[in-house]
Structure formats: C-alpha cells, structure tokens
Amino acid sequence: MNEITSTIQVVPLEYYIFLSVTLFSIGVLGMLLRRNAIIAFMSIELMLNAVNLLMVAFSAFRGDAKGQVFVFFIMVVAAAEVAIGLAILTMIHHNRGSVDINALNKLKW
Amino acid sequence: MLAYVFYILSAISIGSALMMVFSKNPVHSVLYLIATFFSIAAHFIILNADFLAIVQIIVYTGAIMVLFLYVIMLLNLNSESEVSKSTIVKVAAALSAGLLFLVMVASFKESVALPVSEVVPGLGSVKNLGKVLFSEYLLPFEATSVLFLSAMAGSVLLAKKK
Numbered sequence: 001m002n003e004i005t006s007t008i009q010v011v012p013l014e015y016y017i018f019l020s021v022t023l024f025s026i027g028v029l030g031m032l033l034r035r036n037a038i039i040a041f042m043s044i045e046l047m048l049n050a051v052n053l054l055m056v057a058f059s060a061f062r063g064d065a066k067g068q069v070f071v072f073f074i075m076v077v078a079a080a081e082v083a084i085g086l087a088i089l090t091m092i093h094h095n096r097g098s099v100d101i102n103a104l105n106k107l108k109w
Numbered sequence: 110m111l112a113y114v115f116y117i118l119s120a121i122s123i124g125s126a127l128m129m130v131f132s133k134n135p136v137h138s139v140l141y142l143i144a145t146f147f148s149i150a151a152h153f154i155i156l157n158a159d160f161l162a163i164v165q166i167i168v169y170t171g172a173i174m175v176l177f178l179y180v181i182m183l184l185n186l187n188s189e190s191e192v193s194k195s196t197i198v199k200v201a202a203a204l205s206a207g208l209l210f211l212v213m214v215a216s217f218k219e220s221v222a223l224p225v226s227e228v229v230p231g232l233g234s235v236k237n238l239g240k241v242l243f244s245e246y247l248l249p250f251e252a253t254s255v256l257f258l259s260a261m262a263g264s265v266l267l268a269k270k271k
Contacts, residue, residue, distance in 0.1 A: 009228075010111045010112045010115070011111070011112055011115045012222075013222050013225065014217070014222065015115065015119075017217050018214065018217070019119050019122070019123070021210060021213045021214055021217065022123055022210065023122065023123065023126055023145075024213075025206050025207070025209055025210035025213070026123070026126045026127060026129075026130060026206075027126075028205070028206045028209055029130055029202060029203065029206035030129065030130035032201075032202035032205060032206060033130060033194065033199060033202045033203070033206075034130070034194075035194055036135060036186070038135055038177065038180065038181060038186065039129075039130075039135060039138055041177070042129065042138060042139070042142050042177065043129075043130065045142065045169075045173065046126055046129070046142065046145065049145070049146065049149050049169070052149070052161075052165075053149055053152055053153075056152075056153055056156050056158045056161060056233075057156060059156075059158070059232070059233075060156040060157055060158065060232065060233070061225050061226065062223070062225075062226055063226035063227065063228075063229040063232060064226075065232055065233070065237050065238055065241045066241060066245075068158055068160070068161055068232075068233050068238055069238060069241050069242050069245075069246050071158075071161055072161065072164065072238070072242070073246075073249060073253065075164060075165070075168050075169070076253045076256070076257070077253075077256070078169075078173070079168055079172065079173060080256055080257055080260035081260075082173050082176060082177075083176070083260050083261075083264050084260055084263050084264055084267070086176055086177070086180045087263070087264040087267040087268055088267060089180065089184075090180060090183065090184065090267075090268070091267055091268075093184045099184065099186065
C-alpha cells in the first residue's frame with residue numbers, strides 16, 4: 001500500500017495531462033470518422049472518461065477530494081445521458097431503419 | 110516499478126481506444142471500450158482513488174456498456190454493414206483531430222505546474238469522499254436524484270408506443 005500511494009512522486013502530472021489529451025483526441029477522431037451513431041456515442045463516453053482521468057489526477061496531485069466528487073457527478077450525468085440517448089437511438093432505428101448519422105438530416109437547414 | 114505500471118496501463122488505454130475507433134464490428138468496439146474503461150479504473154487505483162475505481166467498474170463497464178451491448182443486440186447491428194465515409198471526409202476528420210491534439214499538447218507544454226502536495230492518505234476513500242459529498246455537495250447530490258427521475262421518466266416516455 002505504501003508503494004501504491006507514492007505514484008505522484010514517480011509519475012509527473014504532465015504525463016497524465018498528455019494521456020488525457022490523447023484519449024480526448026481519439027474520442028474526437030471517432031466522433032468525426034464514424035457514421036454509426038452508437039460508435040459516436042461511445043466516443044463521447046471516451047471523452048468523458050479522459051476528463052475524469054484528468055480530474056482524478058489533479059485531485060491526487062493537489063491533495064483535494066473535491067475533484068473526485070466532481071468525477072462522481074460526471075459519472076451520474078453520463079449514466080443518465082446514455083439511458084436517454086440509447087432510447088432515442090432505438091426510436092430512430094424504429095422510425096427510419098438505420099442509425100446512420102448521414103440519414104439523420106431532417107433538421108438540416 | 111510504478112512508472113512501468115503507468116506506461117503499460119497508458120499503452121493499453123490508448124491502444125484499445127484506437128481499436129475502438131477503427132474496428133468495423135460494433136460489438137468489437139464495445140469490447141475494446143470496456144478494456145479502455147478497465148485500464149482507466151486501474152489508473153484510478155494507482156492514483157489512490159479506490160472508490161472511483163470501483164464506481165468506474167460498476168457503472169461504466171457494468172451498467173453503461175451492458176446497455177450499449179444490449180442496444181446493439183436489439184437493433185441487430187453486429188454485422189459489418191456500415192458504409193464508410195468518403196476518403197476526403199476521413200482525411201479531414203484525421204486532420205482536425207490531429208490538429209486539436211497538437212494545439213492542446215502545445216498549450217499544456219508551456220504551462221507551469223502548481224506545486225505538488227504531499228501524499229494525503231485515504232484521500233479517495235469512501236469515508237473521506239462521503240464526508241465531502243454529504244456536507245459540501247449535498248444540494249447537487251439531491252439534484253442528481255431529480256435528474257435521474259427525469260431521465261427515467263424520459264426513457265419510459267420514449268420507449269412507450271404512441
């Protein structure tokens with residue numbers, strides 16, 4: 001346990017920032033690259049997790065528990081968002097027969 | 110020793126995140142995303158956030174990803190039938206994501222880190238987080254129950270037949 005608690009002396013904070021930035025960019029890439037709406041949703045989850053990881057890293061490096069409470073709230077909001085979003089996707093699939101993003105252009109100007 | 114654990118976990122998370130984006134089959138994407146979430150939970154453990162690591166495993170890999178798998182199964186999307194975007198859109202997407210990455214790395218590279226505090230034992234424990242959550246953040250905590258109630262009502266309304 002003593003060895004585990006010494007992470008912040010071994011790994012600098014910049015490494016966590018770069019890891020989170022990489023994960024966030026991969027999420028943006030998936031959002032832009034794929035046409036399947038479910039994959040786009042999963043990319044959003046990946047971006048949320050990158051932010052969560054960064055918040056926990058900041059919280060550990062600053063010795064402040066508030067960041068972890070905010071991560072808890074982000075998880076709560078993500079769970080609610082996924083429940084609603086997947087219900088909407090199922091409705092879209094019932095109405096239009098696909099979850100292709102390019103088929104969802106009814107609101108396009 | 111711990112630095113190697115960090116490097117290995119980072120390699121797993123970045124690699125499986127990339128595989129999530131690039132695999133054709135949506136079920137494989139879900140499985141790779143579950144691997145990413147597990148490695149992020151391991152990151153939480155080495156950052157002393159044990160409660161959040163457990164919540165990450167239970168909520169994300171246990172509830173959310175099962176919901177994703179269930180919807181993919183329900184909509185019968187597990188074929189590799191997705192039409193891929195045109196090449197120019199793909200190049201544009203890769204360029205934009207790469208530029209975003211470059212800009213963020215460049216901006217963080219010049220930043221100066223605040224002084225690191227000493228290790229606080231039991232920072233992410235259930236006891237400590239519960240104290241903060243139920244004293245300082247009691248009102249947001251209660252507001253999330255309203256959020257969940259509305260999410261539940263909304264999904265029932267969406268799933269109901271007209």
